[in-house]
Amino acid sequence: MRHFNRAIFAPGRARQLALRGFTLIELMIVVAIVAIIAAVGYPSYISHITKTKRVAAEACLSEYANYMERYYSTNLRYDQDSAGDKNTLPTLSCASDLSADYKFSFAATPGQSTYQVNAVPQGSQASRDTECNTISLNQAGTKTISGTGTVASCW
Template sequence: MSAHPNRGFTLIEMIIVVTMIAILASIAIPSYKNYVMRANRTIAKTALVELQARQEGYYVDRKRYATQLTTLAYPADPAWVSATGEPDTALQTDSIYRIDLSDVTATDYTLTATPVGAQSDDSRCGTLSIIASGRKAASGSDGVDCWR
């Protein structure tokens, strides 16, 4: 027996561990990104539905729709929504969607959430929109399924 037993890892053991970590990372990172994009979509959908409710309340009182988001007590027109769900007056580093109100008439409007920043990579759903009648749409490859 040697007075100093071998300690440490062999090169083969290190290569196996590094390979296993690489395989796990190649599975986990895309799954995490999809999860974050889906969570961010939920924030945008919530903002659009909330604004739709505000528009309907405005319509009940005035028999016409508001022409600007600021009339609906939103901070700006257009507004940006962060990953925390808070609306903001300008594009920030944590902004995930730009919220616009367009095509407003006395009886119709379109609310749109356009992805910005890291959320711009969302090709599955892309831009989300909702109109006065309640019809919901998405510009991405999954289309209306994005609202389910």
């Protein structure tokens, strides 16, 4: 006859095996804690993403301003080149990267000595960034916004 280890079949051991799992109450408490953390963290995450995209658009506006200054250095005016061709805003790689979130354009036709480049939020960025909304940069380096916030908080 085989001998079995009595410790395996002892009543105390069976009780220890039963205590190794989680109860439904414990699991529900963990799920509730995770839900609370997610509810607090998600809006903060969305706010961070919105600000990050705005900062990228501001950097792109700076690239457009650099383009305009190079254009002016070559042609001594912002609106047209020496052949009389109108200056059209090129599509820079930064604008392509942000095309789902911002549309870049001149505020109006550039003048001989003036221009203003705008970054208009598109899609979800437009609904999330009402504080700053359209951000702009002109030939004097003046930064403006069309939202409810301040220029200092948006730039």
